[in-house]
Amino acid sequence: MTDAPRPESAEPPAPPYDELLDLALEAARRAGELLRDHRPADLGVAATKSSAIDVVTEMDLAAEKLITGFLTERRPADGILGEEGASTPGSSGVRWVVDPVDGTVNYLYGRPDWSVSIAAEYAGEVVAGVVAAPMRGETYHAVRGGGAFVDGEPAHCRPAPPMDQALVSTGFNYVHAVRSHQAEVARRLIPRVRDIRRGGSAAIDLCDLACGRLDGYYERGLHPWDLAAGDLIAREAGALTGSRPGLPPDGDLTVAAVPGLFVPLQRLLDELGAWHD
Known part of the structure; x- marks a missing residue:
């Protein structure tokens, strides 16, 4: 046979x-x-x-x-x-x-x-x-x-802090109109967290989350090559990743955070309109 x-x-x-x-x-x-x-x-x-x-x-x-x-x-x-x-x-x-x-x-x-x-x-x-x-x-x-x-x-990623003690990283698009909206989102987010960082490499930000150097990260406008490796590394270190609630990371929005912080950060970013220009 x-x-x-x-x-x-x-x-x-x-x-x-x-x-x-x-x-x-x-x-x-x-x-x-x-x-x-x-x-x-x-x-x-x-x-x-x-x-x-x-x-x-x-x-x-x-x-x-x-x-x-x-x-x-x-x-x-x-x-x-x-x-x-x-x-x-x-x-x-x-x-x-x-x-x-x-x-x-x-x-x-x-x-x-x-x-x-x-x-x-x-x-x-x-x-x-x-x-x-x-x-x-x-x-x-x-x-x-x-x-x-x-x-x-x-x-391994860090234990989850309260939102007001979270160190969160982000990035800004290169198109002026998009950057302006992202700056407004960041302005409204800053009073709700410990502080915000802007490193300039999405892949490194995701790896810093994996290594316990950040509590969360978000960015709009990423491409597959920006996040493919870093997203896997963050998740394998224990972080959660997504986009708007219920969606995987995509070009509209990438959100990554330690468990316990991920859902409230994701909801807050959705409320602030981080997923649109």
């Missing part, structure tokens, strides 16, 4: 998630070293995106080329989605979601809070994620169901 043929619509078998993690770690390490060690003194802007503030440097492009070339060489049947334009559908059921420099403006100005973010999806779900922050000397990673780690040590 022979096995029945697999339906053409079925997903290919899942690869070992640890194998995907190892590739992401190596790709992030190589890209991080390139960005850290070969940043030109006269680093220039190669292109602008949504506004003159939202920039791409030649190093973003070089890092994405390095990452996608490395991954394609090792797993040529995988799909890739990159912030700087890499896009291939793939046939393996695996897709890599790549942000070569999360926090490009920080990188442009020589500030340390930038990162390389690489996530592996299988059948549409993120199963492995790596965020490397070379100027911090830290690498964060997670595999679905396996916990979160920073430099190989387990990472």
Whole structure:
């Protein structure tokens, strides 16, 4: 008796998630070293995106080329989605979601809070994620169901504080009209929490939540490459993530917080209109 043929619509078998993690770690390490060690003194802007503030440097492009070339060489049947334009559908059921420099403006100005973010999806779900922050000397990673780690040590989010003692991070869009509304949301939120931080890298903010350095984080306007790896790392460290009540993180709003704070913060942000411009 022979096995029945697999339906053409079925997903290919899942690869070992640890194998995907190892590739992401190596790709992030190589890209991080390139960005850290070969940043030109006269680093220039190669292109602008949504506004003159939202920039791409030649190093973003070089890092994405390095990452996608490395991954394609090792797993040529995988799909890739990159912030700087890499896009291939793939046939393996695996897709890599790549942000070569999360926090490009920080990188442009020589500030340390930038990162390389690489996530592996299988059948549409993120199963492995790596965020490397070379100027911090830290690498964060997670595999679905396996916990979160920073430099190989387990990472855990903080116990939930009362709302008025919560340290919350956020980010602002590059489009003026959107930024203005986000500033108004932040103005109304500040009296309700301990304080607000604005770091400039969504991936690092989510990893700081995972490591107990923040109690919550929210931002409107993120793309898949901004949050794929960091969202998995935060959740594997014990945090909760979502959008508006009942919805997963998306471009309208990403909310992440320690359990016990997540629901009240999510409801407050919904009340303040953080999900629209």
